[in-house]
Amino acid sequence: MKLSKLFARKSKSEETEVAERKSKTREWLDAMVFAVIAATVIRGLLFSAYAIPTGSMEGTLLTGDYLFVSKLSYGPRMPITPVSIPFLESRLGESKIKTYWEGIKLPYFRLPGLGEVNRGDVVVFNYPPDSDNPVDMRVHYIKRCLGIPGDVVSMRDSRVYINNQLFKNAPEAQxxxxxxxxxxxxxxxxxxxxxxxxxxxxxxxxxxxxxxxxxxxxxxxxxxxxxxxxVITPHGVYDENVFPQSKLFRWNQDNFGPLTIPAKGWTVRLNDTTMALYRTAIEVYENNKVEKSAGKFFINGKTAETYTFKMNYYWMMGDNRHNSEDSRYWGFVPEDHIVGKAMVTWLSTDKDASPLDKIRWSRILRGIN
Incomplete structure (x- = not known):
């Protein structure tokens, strides 16, 4: 073959065909990038979809329910761990492979929302004890908010009291x-x-x-x-699994309190009793070094007789009271863990039903109360 043939110039029709092929590929790539960016913005600022994997909120929510959760209700939380793979949980399946990078961490900040977390709201939040992951990468939980900052919560024979007033159970609570x-x-x-x-x-x-x-x-x-x-666990029967896991408080899942929920700006006097209740919030959630020496408490190396909270906290419990791991076992939910308000069930499936009955049609587009 002649060299002149090898380096022959492409015809105009061939150039046009290559250009069109590149143009279509570019269009698809642009569309995919736009879709990912748009979905990320919507998921981060407006609403997200979540599935219910357990029965802790039955009968309000059922296993197999799929929900839309509003970020606008309480204000969208800006990413604390900005470098992560969109739409994935913090770990891939049961493995330890992370879907995020901790090299960049941003301070907690929340945009203005339509309102505040109220008693009775069904709330999605990051699971506070999941300390292996950054706050916004922690496992998602969904419970009902029973106590807001400054409230005094207690349980007497399985009945919840807020500020010494009986708190009415959800209509379908179990x-x-x-x-x-x-x-x-x-x-x-x-x-x-x-x-x-x-x-x-x-x-x-x-x-x-x-x-x-x-x-x-x-x-x-x-x-x-x-x-x-x-079934009610009697008053005074100590359950070591119930918050604050201290024999100073002989509490159980049906009888505990009274307990004050910390509010931003609230000052508590430090002693063995209050530290049993609030040490995790002070040390872990508000990032302080707490020590005790010679009968005195030290925060960040300085003697402290009191502590003033920097964040608001909430008390969350499942509607299925005896089948729910909630604040009764791990305590308060800090405000920086709040994700959004559950608004509507957009789909519900029953894995144990026959193929024709898999979808629970009566629960589609059903509001959550």
């Missing part, structure tokens, strides 16, 4: 009951129809069950049901 039967078996289809869950079988006749309020009277009227008694 609790557990000891069910005594006459020994005859309980029809599994009946339990399924009434959305009743067997939590534990105590013996051949007695069960601990989680019963929705709407199903209680129907279930109790059945011939083989002898009695139904609400």
């Amino acid at each position: 609790s557990s009951f000891l069910v005594s039967t006459d020994g005859n078996g309980i029809n599994p289809e009946l339990l399924k129809d009434l959305n009743i869950e067997i939590f534990q079988q105590v013996n051949t006749t007695d069960y601990i069950m989680i019963i929705p309020p709407a199903s209680f009277d129907d279930f109790k009227s059945r011939n083989n049901i002898k009695s139904i008694t609400e």
Whole structure:
């Protein structure tokens, strides 16, 4: 082949074809980049979609519900860890592979929102004890806010009191009951129809069950049901798993408090009792070094008799009271962990249902209260 042939100039039609091919590729790339940027902005500033993996909020929210969560309700939180892979959790599956880079960390800042976190709101937040990850990369939890900054929260025989006033349960909140039967078996289809869950079988006749309020009277009227008694851990019975995990406070999941929720600007006197309650907030969430020596407390190397909080805090609990890991076990939720307000269920699926019944049509586009 002649050299002149090897280096022959392309025809105009060939050049046009290559240019069009490059133009179409560029258009696709531009569209993909724009879509990623737009989705990231919407997810970061306006709303995000989340799925419910557990039953801690039943019967308000069901396992398999998919939610839209408003960032505007409380103000969008600006990224604290800005370098991360969009739309992924902090770790890939069960592995330890991170989807973010900690080389750049920004201070906590939140844009103005439409309002504040209120009692009764269903809130998505980052799980405070997840200390292996930065605040905005921590696992997402969803619970109902029962206490806001400055409130005094307590529980008496499974009833929540805020500022010494009984706090009304959510309409579909659930609790557990000891069910005594006459020994005859309980029809599994009946339990399924009434959305009743067997939590534990105590013996051949007695069960601990989680019963929705709407199903209680129907279930109790059945011939083989002898009695139904609400399960309540008595006052004074110490549960080492319940916040603050200190024998100074003999609290349990049904009886605890009174406990003041820290508010920004609130000053607390430091002693063994208050440090049992607030040390994690002071040391971990507000990034102070706390030490005790010769009966005195030191914060960042300086003697301290009091401490003034820099952030607001909240008390979050699940509606399924005896099947929820919440503030009763790990304490306060700092304001910089708040993600947004759950607004609407846009889809709901039942993994145990038949293919034709997988979708719970009655829950689609259902508001969350």
